[in-house]
Amino acid sequence: xxxxxxxxxxxxxxxxxxxxxxxxxxxxxxxxxxxxxxxxxxxxxxxxxxxxxxxxxxxxxxxxxxxxxxxxxxxxxxxxxxxxxxxxxxxxxxxxxxxxxxxxxxxxxxxxxxxxxxxxxxxxxxxxxxxxxxxxxxxxxxxxxxxxxxxxxxxxxxxxxxxxxxxxxxxxxxxxxxxxxxxxxxxxxxxxxxxxxxxxxxxxxxxxxxxxxxxxxxxxxxxxxxxxxxxxxxxxxxxxxxxxxxxxxxxxxxxxxxxxxxxxxxxxxxxxxxxxxxxxxxxxxxxxxxxxxxxxxxxxxxxxxxxxxxxxxxxxxxxxxxxxxxxxxxxxxxxxxxxxxxxxxxxxxxxxxxxxxxxxxxxxxxxxxxxxxxxxxxxxxxxxxxxxxxxxxxxxxxxxxxxxxxxxxxxxxxxx
Amino acid sequence: xxxxxxxxxxxxxxxxxxxxxxxxxxxxxxxxxxxxxxxxxxxxxxxxxxxxxxxxxxxxxxxxxxxxxxxxxxxxxxxxxxxxxxxxxxxxxxxxxxxxxxxxxxxxxxxxxxxxxxxxxxxxxxxxxxxxxxxxxxxxxxxxxxxxxxxxxxxxxxxxxxxxxxxxxxxxxxxxxxxxxxxxxxxxxxxxxxxxxxxxxxxxxxxxxxxxxxxxxxxxxxxxxxxxxxxxxxxxxxxxxxxxxxxxxxxxxxxxxxxxxxxxxxxxxxxxxxxxxxxxxxxxxxxxxxxxxxxxxxxxxxxxxxxxxxxxxxxxxxxxxxxxxxxxxxxxxxxxxxxxxxxxxxxxxxxxxxxxxxxxxxxxxxxxxxxxxxxxxxxxxxxxxxxxxxxxxxxxxxxxxxxxxxxxxxxxxxxx
Numbered sequence: 001x002x003x004x005x006x007x008x009x010x011x012x013x014x015x016x017x018x019x020x021x022x023x024x025x026x027x028x029x030x031x032x033x034x035x036x037x038x039x040x041x042x043x044x045x046x047x048x049x050x051x052x053x054x055x056x057x058x059x060x061x062x063x064x065x066x067x068x069x070x071x072x073x074x075x076x077x078x079x080x081x082x083x084x085x086x087x088x089x090x091x092x093x094x095x096x097x098x099x100x101x102x103x104x105x106x107x108x109x110x111x112x113x114x115x116x117x118x119x120x121x122x123x124x125x126x127x128x129x130x131x132x133x134x135x136x137x138x139x140x141x142x143x144x145x146x147x148x149x150x151x152x153x154x155x156x157x158x159x160x161x162x163x164x165x166x167x168x169x170x171x172x173x174x175x176x177x178x179x180x181x182x183x184x185x186x187x188x189x190x191x192x193x194x195x196x197x198x199x200x201x202x203x204x205x206x207x208x209x210x211x212x213x214x215x216x217x218x219x220x221x222x223x224x225x226x227x228x229x230x231x232x233x234x235x236x237x238x239x240x241x242x243x244x245x246x247x248x249x250x251x252x253x254x255x256x257x258x259x260x261x262x263x264x265x266x267x268x269x270x271x272x273x274x275x276x277x278x279x280x281x282x283x284x285x286x287x288x289x290x291x292x293x294x295x296x297x298x299x300x301x302x303x304x305x306x307x308x309x310x311x312x313x314x315x316x317x318x319x320x321x322x323x324x325x326x327x328x329x330x331x332x333x334x335x336x337x338x339x340x341x342x343x344x345x346x347x348x349x350x351x352x353x354x355x356x357x358x359x360x361x362x363x364x365x366x367x368x369x370x371x372x373x374x375x376x377x378x379x380x381x382x383x384x385x386x387x388x389x390x391x392x393x394x395x396x397x398x399x400x401x402x403x404x405x406x407x408x409x410x411x412x413x414x415x416x
Numbered sequence: 417x418x419x420x421x422x423x424x425x426x427x428x429x430x431x432x433x434x435x436x437x438x439x440x441x442x443x444x445x446x447x448x449x450x451x452x453x454x455x456x457x458x459x460x461x462x463x464x465x466x467x468x469x470x471x472x473x474x475x476x477x478x479x480x481x482x483x484x485x486x487x488x489x490x491x492x493x494x495x496x497x498x499x500x501x502x503x504x505x506x507x508x509x510x511x512x513x514x515x516x517x518x519x520x521x522x523x524x525x526x527x528x529x530x531x532x533x534x535x536x537x538x539x540x541x542x543x544x545x546x547x548x549x550x551x552x553x554x555x556x557x558x559x560x561x562x563x564x565x566x567x568x569x570x571x572x573x574x575x576x577x578x579x580x581x582x583x584x585x586x587x588x589x590x591x592x593x594x595x596x597x598x599x600x601x602x603x604x605x606x607x608x609x610x611x612x613x614x615x616x617x618x619x620x621x622x623x624x625x626x627x628x629x630x631x632x633x634x635x636x637x638x639x640x641x642x643x644x645x646x647x648x649x650x651x652x653x654x655x656x657x658x659x660x661x662x663x664x665x666x667x668x669x670x671x672x673x674x675x676x677x678x679x680x681x682x683x684x685x686x687x688x689x690x691x692x693x694x695x696x697x698x699x700x701x702x703x704x705x706x707x708x709x710x711x712x713x714x715x716x717x718x719x720x721x722x723x724x725x726x727x728x729x730x731x732x733x734x735x736x737x738x739x740x741x742x743x744x745x746x747x748x749x750x751x752x753x754x755x756x757x758x759x760x761x762x763x764x765x766x767x768x769x770x771x772x773x774x775x776x777x778x779x780x781x782x783x784x785x786x787x788x789x790x791x792x793x794x795x796x797x798x799x800x801x802x803x804x805x806x807x808x809x810x811x812x813x814x815x816x817x818x819x820x821x822x823x824x825x826x827x828x829x830x831x832x
Binding site: 021101215252364 | 434438517519523527530533631636637657660664750759772774776777780784785787788789793807808812820821823824828830831
């Protein structure tokens with residue numbers, strides 16, 4: 001690559017967008033399969049580049065969890081290739097006719113799905129996201145400009161080079177996949193200020209990173225947010241569902257955004273439910289941060305502070321509070337939730353329907369685990385992220401959420 | 417009103433959003449009809465308040481066109497009330513089930529349409545927009561925080577007070593309609609920085625106003641943009657369609673965003689079409705700004721400069737250029753268009769389909785006037801604006817575009 005600025009890279013991506021938008025579904029699938037083959041064939045190169053990142057990370061003391069997310073080995077590269085093949089096999093959203101009708105004057109009007117054009121992505125030191133977002137963008141007919149964390153710079157540059165070469169072997173312009181990693185912070189800034197060149201920006205990572213991008217970007221952003229997720233145990237909650245749904249929502253996988261972080265127990269049911277639910281959580285190693293009532297009803301409770309209600313632990317911790325009424329539970333959620341996912345355990349249809357109607361979150365459930373808010377579980381095949389904003393996409397995003405629409409009108413001389 | 421800051425007003429709107437989201441379609445229609453009645457009943461108050469604005473405007477020399485947009489009289493107030501009744505009669509988008517299926521584990525999953533919550537609007541000195549946006553927001557279950565141009569401050573305050581009183585008579589919280597007009601620029605700034613309080617911000621007005629809002633807002637924006645709209649006359653364009661569609665697109669109404677501003681003529685057809693098209697335009701008082709070839713083929717042409725290709729005249733002016741090929745036309749559009757609406761006049765199906773596929777604009781037509789890009793023409797009943805962004809909404813926006821969605825899951829104890 002002989003480009004010399006983030007703006008040049010973005011301009012190349014924009015120029016390539018018209019060609020990529022016109023690729024057939026089969027051409028895009030072939031290209032993705034070629035990328036998958038190339039990843040496996042070049043595994044040694046990728047592992048070597050990744051080794052540089054890992055060594056630098058270790059020297060900088062970035063911690064075991066981050067080091068694990070950063071590391072690539074042959075097995076992980078095969079998994080990345082496999083995921084790319086799965087994206088290749090997904091239905092192409094481009095060209096879908098969403099609505100259409102014939103106007104009174106005879107014009108045939110239809111709204112069709114089209115690629116955004118150029119997707120920008122800002123994310124942290126996880127090289128798998130480089131391939132993941134690249135594949136999803138290409139499948140949906142978009143070009144992409146990537147900015148990964150600087151800690152994964154060598155890995156990302158190697159991965160992007162391999163993906164670009166694979167595109168070229170398929171007769172597709174390699175400019176469809178760009179990185180601005182080598183420009184450091186300037187690369188991220190250019191993406192956020194890339195109005196006219198970047199059609200949509202997807203931040204993936206910590207709440208801090210997302211907040212920065214949302215605040216600083218003049219390009220439209222799809223916010224994939226954090227999850228301060230609530231389980232409400234209604235007065236009528238059956239014992240087994242209360243225990244199973246709380247335990248599953250908290251412990252089935254603790255580091256994800258759809259894991260529960262708070263339990264609200266209706267006072268009528270507190271004496272019956274708090275003991276067994278706390279015991280089941282503690283059995284799985286969970287620390288319960290409870291209010292005064294919870295502390296009187298169970299052993300081994302850490303007193304909850306105001307901070308606990310708004311903390312997304314992503315660990316074996318959960319906050320628990322006894323509330324006087326469903327109204328108080330709804331108010332608590334309104335105040336502390338990140339509006340990702342909430343669930344209520346109840347057999348009272350009035351409370352179930354009130355909860356579904358009044359909780360303003362991307363996903364609202366009755367009598368299910370919160371862990372179902374997931375593109376795979378919803379049957380989307382792949383997941384671009386889980387949007388917690390209300391514009392364009394809300395909840396799990398599949399490939400169609402990486403597209404826009406346009407209106408086509410076919411007439412025969414109609415005028416107004 | 418005893419509120420004392422834009423933040424208080426936004427907080428009140430946010431607090432009212434839960435109540436307004438739960439109103440039934442009939443309640444919202446009744447409220448809008450009550451607003452329409454109140455506007456007519458209080459016409460004298462409105463006209464008096466408007467008189468202050470008009471007098472101030474005249475003193476400040478704001479010009480006849482702006483004065484006309486600013487002025488309200490009994491007749492215009494009756495028209496505003498009528499428009500409000502029409503919004504009341506529109507189908508309620510809230511509650512529509514967009515998709516749904518039963519997961520393999522038995523959870524019933526559906527995606528339903530819900531209000532955004534709080535809609536913010538920043539617009540210029542047109543008091544009719546105050547009522548218009550207020551009505552559209554309420555019909556779609558949203559509360560609204562309005563910031564109109566300071567030149568219309570007295571009118572807007574009077575209109576908002578009347579709308580709020582009308583809501584109260586219907587037992588609906590008046591806090592659903594807020595204005596931050598009396599806080600001047602601080603009101604607009606607060607709206608643009610109102611993350612967590614404002615769910616979506618709609619700027620309406622000049623390109624400058626929209627650019628400022630898009631650049632400075634940390635709240636998601638729906639951009640309703642300007643239209644540098646193109647008519648392409650292909651080699652095969654029939655004479656009558658070429659003349660009729662160009663003339664209609666330019667002159668049927670000159671001050672609107674879907675009016676044509678540039679004509680591109682394929683060289684093969686230039687000798688046949690430029691003369692008659694220019695003559696028909698000139699007959700209607702249009703000044704044609706043409707390139708060298710156009711100047712040799714017709715009389716009375718003003719030489720076009722580079723600026724003409726990117727100018728949205730909104731006047732009896734049009735730019736005209738002869739291009740060598742459809743590719744050159746597509747490149748010109750790609751470079752200069754605001755991606756609002758473009759049309760081609762052709763009988764060649766290959767060029768028609770290429771144009772539809774490759775032009776990246778909100779509306780792309782074959783053999784129709786550009787004037788059809790309009791919510792009313794599309795059959796939406798009302799128009800919130802015409803979006804030229806690709807996120808969330810593109811092209812004419814109806815009531816559904818003022819809503820978000822959420823996922824509802826009904827289960828019976830399902831866990832992962």
